[in-house]
Amino acid sequence: xxxxxxxxxxxxxxxxxxxxxxxxxxxxxxxxxxxxxxxxxxxxxxxxxxxxxxxxxxxxxxxxxxxxxxxxxxxxxxxxxxxxxxxxxxxxxxxxxxxxxxxxxxxxxxxxxxxxxxxxxxxxxxxxxxxxxxxxxxxxxxxxxxxxxxxxxxxxxxxxxxxxxxxxxxxxxxxxxxxxxxxxxxxxxxxxxxxxxxxxxxxxxxxxxxxxxxxxxxxxxxxxxxxxxxxxxxxxxxxxxxxxxxxxxxxxxxxxxxxxxxxxxxxxxxxxxxxxxxxxxxxxxxxxxxxxxxxxxxxxxxxxxxxxxxxxxxxxxxxxxxxxxxxxxxxxxxxxxxxxxx
Amino acid sequence: xxxxxxxxxxxxxxxxxxxxxxxxxxxxxxxxxxxxxxxxxxxxxxxxxxxxxxxxxxxxxxxxxxxxxxxxxxxxxxxxxxxxxxxxxxxxxxxxxxxxxxxxxxxxxxxxxxxxxxxxxxxxxxxxxxxxxxxxxxxxxxxxxxxxxxxxxxxxxxxxxxxxxxxxxxxxxxxxxxxxxxxxxxxxxxxxxxxxxxxxxxxxxxxxxxxxxxxxxxxxxxxxxxxxxxxxxxxxxxxxxxxxxxxxxxxxxxxxxxxxxxxxxxxxxxxxxxxxxxxxxxxxxxxxxxxxxxxxxxxxxxxxxxxxxxxxxxxxxxxxxxxxxxxxxxxxxxxxxxxxxxxxxxxxxxxxxxxxxxxxxxxxxxxxxxxxxxxxxxxxxxxxxxxxxxxxxxxxxxxxxxxxxxxxxxxxxxxxxxxxxxxxxxxxxxxxxxxxxxxxxxxxxxxxxxxxxxxxxxxxxxxxxxxxxxxxxxxxxxxxxxxxxxxxxxxxxxxxxxxxxxxxxxxxxxxxxxxxxxxxxxxxxxxxxxxxxxxxx
Numbered sequence: 001x002x003x004x005x006x007x008x009x010x011x012x013x014x015x016x017x018x019x020x021x022x023x024x025x026x027x028x029x030x031x032x033x034x035x036x037x038x039x040x041x042x043x044x045x046x047x048x049x050x051x052x053x054x055x056x057x058x059x060x061x062x063x064x065x066x067x068x069x070x071x072x073x074x075x076x077x078x079x080x081x082x083x084x085x086x087x088x089x090x091x092x093x094x095x096x097x098x099x100x101x102x103x104x105x106x107x108x109x110x111x112x113x114x115x116x117x118x119x120x121x122x123x124x125x126x127x128x129x130x131x132x133x134x135x136x137x138x139x140x141x142x143x144x145x146x147x148x149x150x151x152x153x154x155x156x157x158x159x160x161x162x163x164x165x166x167x168x169x170x171x172x173x174x175x176x177x178x179x180x181x182x183x184x185x186x187x188x189x190x191x192x193x194x195x196x197x198x199x200x201x202x203x204x205x206x207x208x209x210x211x212x213x214x215x216x217x218x219x220x221x222x223x224x225x226x227x228x229x230x231x232x233x234x235x236x237x238x239x240x241x242x243x244x245x246x247x248x249x250x251x252x253x254x255x256x257x258x259x260x261x262x263x264x265x266x267x268x269x270x271x272x273x274x275x276x277x278x279x280x281x282x283x284x285x286x287x288x289x290x291x292x293x294x295x296x297x298x299x300x301x302x303x304x305x306x307x308x309x310x311x312x313x314x315x316x317x318x319x320x321x322x323x324x325x326x327x328x329x330x331x332x333x334x335x336x337x338x339x340x341x342x
Numbered sequence: 343x344x345x346x347x348x349x350x351x352x353x354x355x356x357x358x359x360x361x362x363x364x365x366x367x368x369x370x371x372x373x374x375x376x377x378x379x380x381x382x383x384x385x386x387x388x389x390x391x392x393x394x395x396x397x398x399x400x401x402x403x404x405x406x407x408x409x410x411x412x413x414x415x416x417x418x419x420x421x422x423x424x425x426x427x428x429x430x431x432x433x434x435x436x437x438x439x440x441x442x443x444x445x446x447x448x449x450x451x452x453x454x455x456x457x458x459x460x461x462x463x464x465x466x467x468x469x470x471x472x473x474x475x476x477x478x479x480x481x482x483x484x485x486x487x488x489x490x491x492x493x494x495x496x497x498x499x500x501x502x503x504x505x506x507x508x509x510x511x512x513x514x515x516x517x518x519x520x521x522x523x524x525x526x527x528x529x530x531x532x533x534x535x536x537x538x539x540x541x542x543x544x545x546x547x548x549x550x551x552x553x554x555x556x557x558x559x560x561x562x563x564x565x566x567x568x569x570x571x572x573x574x575x576x577x578x579x580x581x582x583x584x585x586x587x588x589x590x591x592x593x594x595x596x597x598x599x600x601x602x603x604x605x606x607x608x609x610x611x612x613x614x615x616x617x618x619x620x621x622x623x624x625x626x627x628x629x630x631x632x633x634x635x636x637x638x639x640x641x642x643x644x645x646x647x648x649x650x651x652x653x654x655x656x657x658x659x660x661x662x663x664x665x666x667x668x669x670x671x672x673x674x675x676x677x678x679x680x681x682x683x684x685x686x687x688x689x690x691x692x693x694x695x696x697x698x699x700x701x702x703x704x705x706x707x708x709x710x711x712x713x714x715x716x717x718x719x720x721x722x723x724x725x726x727x728x729x730x731x732x733x734x735x736x737x738x739x740x741x742x743x744x745x746x747x748x749x750x751x752x753x754x755x756x757x758x759x760x761x762x763x764x765x766x767x768x769x770x771x772x773x774x775x776x777x778x779x780x781x782x783x784x785x786x787x788x789x790x791x792x793x794x795x796x797x798x799x800x801x802x803x804x805x806x807x808x809x810x811x812x813x814x815x816x817x818x819x820x821x822x823x824x825x826x827x828x829x830x831x832x833x834x835x836x837x838x839x840x841x842x843x844x845x846x847x848x849x850x851x852x853x854x855x856x857x858x859x860x861x862x863x864x865x866x867x868x869x870x871x872x873x874x875x876x877x878x879x
Binding site: 045047119128220221222224225226228229230231235236237238239242243264268272307308309310 | 418420421423424427428431467470471473474477478480481482484485488541544545548
């Protein structure tokens with residue numbers, strides 16, 4: 001008599017429980033936090049640089065240290081910063097950079113500044129984003145000739161790095177958090193407040209009269225058809241040599257001449273490259289994927305000739321070059337001494 | 343008040359029930375929270391996935407809109423197009439994992455999703471190629487637009503104007519007719535050699551080529567394949583979700599019934615427990631009162647038994663004594679008669695002043711006393727006449743008794759205090775015997791007060807429930823407690839020698855007991871108070 005009397009409420013309650021739960025029908029399920037459609041301003045081809053993202057300073061500092069760390073390379077001689085010179089325009093001033101054991105790379109080094117705003121990475125756009133891009137130079141036998149195993153082994157054995165990773169990520173160095181640190185550093189490498197940006201924000205006299213003339217010509221001649229957007233380029237592909245055979249005129253051959261064809265294997269993509277950003281272009285000579293053009297004037301004339309089918313006058317060239325100088329922004333804040341935590 | 347065993351057990355079982363109930367409630371709350379969380383998170387997953395589907399569709403449309411905007415010669419919007427493309431790519435990967443798709447629907451869904459991703463990839467690749475060609479078209483048309491003025495007034499002006507407008511028309515509508523028109527003007531101008539025209543023709547050919555290519559690319563972009571793929575993917579997912587929902591509905595219906603049943607069960611159980619508890623409590627209470635009643639009854643029975651035993655002992659003692667006394671009385675009566683006769687003869691034969699006469703008189707009075715004692719003994723020994731009892735009033739019994747001793751009391755200056763309140767009460771008895779009893783008591787009282795300062799005797803009758811009490815109280819000194827227990831014994835007397843036989847009280851006691859009553863000395867009284875209690879008629 002006693003046993004069933006005490007087991008009954010238990011049984012009844014257990015029966016009762018699943019029922020109650022199910023009546024809390026899909027109560028106010030919140031949708032995912034999806035990004036809102038960005039209403040692009042269609043009245044301007046350009047947009048000023050945004051503020052640098054709010055990355056944790058310790059993580060950015062770690063990314064900087066990794067960026068400068070030569071011991072990540074195969075023979076411990078080359079760091080990211082060896083070719084992406086942070087004291088120049090984020091790239092070096094040679095046509096083709098030299099990797100480990102003095103080997104030359106396949107293409108001119110693009111700047112690392114503002115690179116987070118490019119729609120794809122590399123001249124041929126083979127990496128979707130910076131996280132994707134990092135493995136490229138790290139493992140390229142002509143560049144750093146290293147590998148993730150080697151990099152992680154080094155970082156785990158280094159007491160200094162191990163402590164910093166533990167402090168910031170609460171774990172050992174891994175491919176994911178090394179990438180995260182480098183990307184957050186690179187995301188911070190924006191060069192804001194160029195005269196052009198100030199001009200876009202309504203400060204008309206930020207551009208000199210010649211620069212304003214250059215801006216007009218830049219738009220009128222059609223440069224803007226490819227070099228536009230927030231990064232003044234870097235948001236589309238284009239075929240090099242639409243109205244002239246650049247490669248024939250230059251002579252010789254470079255491994256990177258094939259362009260996107262090497263990625264897609266589609267013949268229509270031969271000589272198709274990612275349009276480079278023109279921000280800080282005055283600081284990143286030499287120019288083009290092969291680095292064969294030494295001056296900005298020559299680069300402008302080349303573009304007019306091969307892409308637009310125009311022969312520019314000396315004045316037009318000077319005006320456009322003057323405008324391009326207005327695209328040089330401030331040094332990234334995270335590279336300023338006050339921004340460093342070392 | 344100490345708790346009985348049953349109560350303790352009930353309290354313990356109540357505590358256990360309470361603990362079990364609390365444990366059940368806690369388990370119920372925890373499980374409900376877990377379940378509700380599960381249901382909510384499942385609903386959230388579903389909503390989130392459906393939102394992602396909708397969003398992917400929106401992004402897909404947005405890409406198409408941006409392409410149209412870019413094509414319609416508005417300002418470049420490739421940043422926006424690049425962002426939308428990237429989101430479309432990311433969403434594709436995200437849509438690969440819908441929440442809770444059953445085995446049977448998994449393969450069709452995976453197929454549809456793969457098809458969708460293929461379509462989206464193709465579309466995005468086409469968009470990139472579109473951007474290339476569109477820029478080319480834009481630039482060349484722009485070039486032709488800026489060079490227009492340099493041909494003013496020249497012979498090629500009209501041809502150029504025709505070509506330019508044809509190219510514009512073709513760039514807007516890539517129809518075969520427009521192409522043929524433009525191609526015709528290219529050929530016409532082609533016969534003219536100037537280098538400026540050569541550049542124009544180069545641009546024109548570029549435009550013609552690029553527009554044709556762009557139009558092919560647009561066919562891919564606007565094929566609606568990704569839309570179809572999205573629709574079929576969404577349909578498979580939603581059908582699966584609806585199917586699952588209808589199963590879940592049945593499941594919930596069952597659970598609802600079970601819940602209802604369980605609640606009813608629980609309620610019935612609690613009601614049953616409650617009523618059982620109350621019954622038990624009532625039972626417990628009545629049990630206690632019954633036990634108390636029984637105990638009282640038992641105690642009464644016990645005391646009655648004790649009384650009976652005492653009476654029996656007394657009766658057997660009395661009967662033995664009676665028989666003996668009867669025998670003695672009979673044996674003594676004849677010699678006593680001879681002694682009395684002879685003493686009278688002696689008295690009569692001698693002169694009145696002879697000292698022997700006095701002795702003879704002493705003999706006579708002694709013999710009288712002896713015969714009195716013997717009469718008393720005989721009365722005591724006699725079990726009493728077996729006449730049937732009659733109803734008489736207490737007052738008549740008292741009055742009869744007083745008729746025997748009233749004169750004596752008056753002579754001794756004893757104040758008779760007669761309380762007549764209970765005189766009307768009736769008893770069932772043998773009146774002569776009861777009169778004898780009362781007379782005994784009154785005689786004792788008269789003797790007791792004879793030396794007291796204040797002389798009074800109080801007689802009264804009263805009713806106590808179903809008993810009638812006759813009491814005789816006198817102003818004499820109280821009976822010392824040392825002898826109280828002996829006063830009922832035969833031959834016990836405190837009167838001076840020769841005055842009392844010591845049989846009065848014991849005879850009276852016997853008579854009263856034979857009537858089913860009691861005779862006792864009231865211990866509460868400050869004086870001497872005897873009480874006769876008889877059952878009321």
